[in-house]
Amino acid sequence: MAGKIYVLNGPNLNRLGKREPEIYGSVTLAEIETLCRAAAAPRDVVFYQSNAEHQIIDWIHEAIDEAAGAVIINPAGLTFTSVPIMDALKMVKVPIIELHISNIHRREAVYHNSLVSKVATAVIAGLGPMGYAIAMRAACEMAMDVTLPKTM
Secondary structure (H helix, E strand, C coil): CCCCEEEEECCCHHHCCCCCHHHHCCCCHHHHHHHHHHHHCCCCEEEEECCCHHHHHHHHHHHHHCCCCEEEEECHHHHHCCHHHHHHHHCCCCCEEEEECCCHHHCCHHHCCCCHHHCCCEEEECCCCHHHHHHHHHHHHHHCCCCCCCCC
């Protein structure tokens, strides 16, 4: 079985369930973690959240060094601003799934240009918390074939 699936969450996602429920719903990040672990079973999952860009970069490096099977990343607001996260993801040699709870393309223009999409294998947006379970199932399938190209 290929390596662990890394799930990396960016700024403010620790506030899910309280933050803008009309956009993000009422599900907490802890509930999303439980959803991810159930969707991945029996595969191991590493689940992180940080409000700090440098910490997310360190976790991307960890995923590389630990030979992760795939990376699921919801960089939140850093999606649109972080060249360093994009550069770190360029080093990842396994599938990368960019994930957003809301449909970023239906939101304000500032949310339309994802730097992460330029290096991601796939993008999931607008499915709410269910998107995490779908991303996890896809990541597990994709991790079985580590020779899969990052873009098709």
